[in-house]
Amino acid sequence: MTNNQSVRRHLDAVTRGRIIGKLEEGRSVTSVAEDFGIAHSIVSRLWRQFQSTGTAIRGFSSGRPRGTTPADDRYIVLQARRNRRQTAGEIARHTTPATGRPISRFTVARRLHGGGLFARRPVRCVPLTPAHRRRRSLWSREHRNWRDNEWGRVLFYR
Numbered sequence: 489m490t491n492n493q494s495v496r497r498h499l500d501a502v503t504r505g506r507i508i509g510k511l512e513e514g515r516s517v518t519s520v521a522e523d524f525g526i527a528h529s530i531v532s533r534l535w536r537q538f539q540s541t542g543t544a545i546r547g548f549s550s551g552r553p554r555g556t557t558p559a560d561d562r563y564i565v566l567q568a569r570r571n572r573r574q575t576a577g578e579i580a581r582h583t584t585p586a587t588g589r590p591i592s593r594f595t596v597a598r599r600l601h602g603g604g605l606f607a608r609r610p611v612r613c614v615p616l617t618p619a620h621r622r623r624r625s626l627w628s629r630e631h632r633n634w635r636d637n638e639w640g641r642v643l644f645y646r
Contacts, residue, residue, distance in 0.1 A: 498546060499526075499530070499534075499546075501544075501545070501546075503524065504534060504544040504545075504546070505544065506524075507520055507524060507531060507534055507535075507544075508534070508535070508538050508544050510523070511531075511535050511538075517531045517532050517535060555589065555591060555592075555595055556587070556589075556591060556595065556599060557587075560583065560587050560591070560599075561599045561602065561603065563583060563586065563587075564579060564583055564591075564596055564599045564600065564603070565599065565600060565603035565605060567579050567582060567583065568600055568603075568605050569605070575593070576593040576594075576596040576597045576600065577593040577596075579593075579596045579600075580592060580593045580595070580596045583596065
């Protein structure tokens with residue numbers, strides 16, 4: 489991990505309660521921070537919040553609510569793992585009736601990315617079988633001596 493990235497770990501409710509309890513006993517912010525192995529500023533901010541609001545419950549951030557639940561996210565990743573050739577749009581079309589909420593292909597792509605998978609476009613061509621390869625090789629051997637005027641009558645396409 490590089491220096492400009494940080495790992496945010498939130499304190500659980502039990503730890504927050506224990507910190508507040510020690511501070512209410514009269515212990516210093518510095519000693520409590522050392523006991524829990526966390527920064528002085530975290531304990532200080534928690535204590536300030538408790539003194540002003542009377543609670544140490546972590547507030548939730550504002551923003552748009554998620555369109556999917558954690559169960560929906562697991563279902564999306566499971567669908568992608570079951571059929572690796574499905575596109576994000578196809579997964580979205582299968583997930584919408586299952587969840588009862590419309591889910592976009594972009595949401596599916598984000599959930600797949602979060603699950604360690606990536607939205608992809610499956611290859612639209614038919615894989616060649618050994619029989620195809622044999623016939624192609626035979627054809628090329630039969631026509632290896634053709635001249636330019638003979639090749640000029642051949643139309644190649646994808």
